[in-house]
Amino acid sequence: MNSDNDYMKIKPPTTYKEQVEIFQKRNLHIENSEFAEKYLQRVNYYRLSAYAITFKDPLCKEHYTENSTFEKLTSLYEFDRRLRLLLLGVLETIEISFRTHISYEIAHKFGPLGYKDKENFIKEKYHKESLDELENLISRSRKGELFIEHHFKKYNGNIPIWAAIEVTSFGYISKLYRNLNEDLKRHIAKVYYNIPYLYLESWLQTLSNVRNVCAHYGRLYNKKLTFKPRLFKEDLKNFNNQKIYAAIYIIQRLLTREESRRFLIDLEALILEYDENIDFLHIGFPTNWKENLIQQE
Structure with missing residues (x-):
């Protein structure tokens, strides 16, 4: 139970007009107070003010x-919103491609139900947790997904990997790959992405987290990545692995040539539109950001 003292510590709520006044008292120039008030009726003050952290006077x-x-x-807020939408589109492409690759290779190497055999994975504990999670996902999908119900009726609930993979998340397939037999991990990384599997493991973990941030309307601007991707030494000389640019860089590495070109066109257009207000340090873009991405095509 909360005590009276706990409630006393919490600030009282403010009106939209008062929120505008708080901004003004903190030296934020507002040309049109009425417009600002209407904007705050659509975007929570607490959410919007996070983008103003970079405006703070160090003194x-x-x-x-x-x-x-x-x-x-x-x-800045609109730039971040549109960047999230742009990234969601290409992350969907990457996720679906990887679902295809991992399910195809597991099926052909270990059989349609090979994902159930602990011998095909590194750690038995993680494999059991993975199976339990998948069973829950399948159970929740029975009412909404006809193909799941079909397999229950015709095959007694034995669902092949290429069907089961369709009810999983980016985070799930990232963990599944990390625990997969090392020979098959190495094969998938080399054949489809031409990178060592240790990098692909790291990149999938980073991108699954970025995807969740985007899907839940989280902030990318001036935020550190929760999972910093493993990068090659030459890449670390050009940029760090803490800001969103690192995620954009590895996204570009995992797309096909045509997908990469379209993504780069859209990204450059977005950057140019908001160029005057973006501080590139806060998103980790190096001065030669475009050249770095073009090299990956």
Whole structure:
């Protein structure tokens, strides 16, 4: 039970008008207070103010630096929103491709139900947890997915890997791959992506987390990646692996040539539209960001 003291520590709620005034008191220039108030009716103050962290005056954390404006703040927010949407599209492509690759190779190497055999995986404990999770996913999918119900009726619930994989998440297939027999892991990484499997393991973990951030409308701008991807030494000389650019870089490495070109065109257009307000340090883009990505085509 919460005590009265706990409630006393929490700040009282503010009106939309008061939220505008808080911004103004902190030295954020607002040209049109009415517009700002209407914007805050659509985007939570707490959510929006996170983008203003980069505006803070280092000498006085309660104030923003000169030339900080509400227009620039909303521009950063809109840039981040559109970047999430762009990344979601290519992450879907990567996820579906990897589902295809891993299910095809497991089926042909170990058989349609080979994913159930602990001998085909590195750690028995993780394999059991993976199977339990998959059974729950399949159970929840019976009512909504006709192909799952079909396999229950015709094959007594024995669902081949190429069907079972379709009810899983990016995070699930990332963990499945990490625990997979090393020979098959190595084969998948080399044949489909031409990279060592240790890198592919790391990249899938990074991208599954980025995908979840995007799907739940989280912030990418000025945020560190939860799972920093393993990068080659030459890449680490050009940029660090903590910001969203590192994820964009590995996305580009996992796309086909045509997919990569389309993605780069869309990304460059987005960057150019918001170029004046973006601080590239906060998204980890090096000065030669485009050249780095083109090299991966």
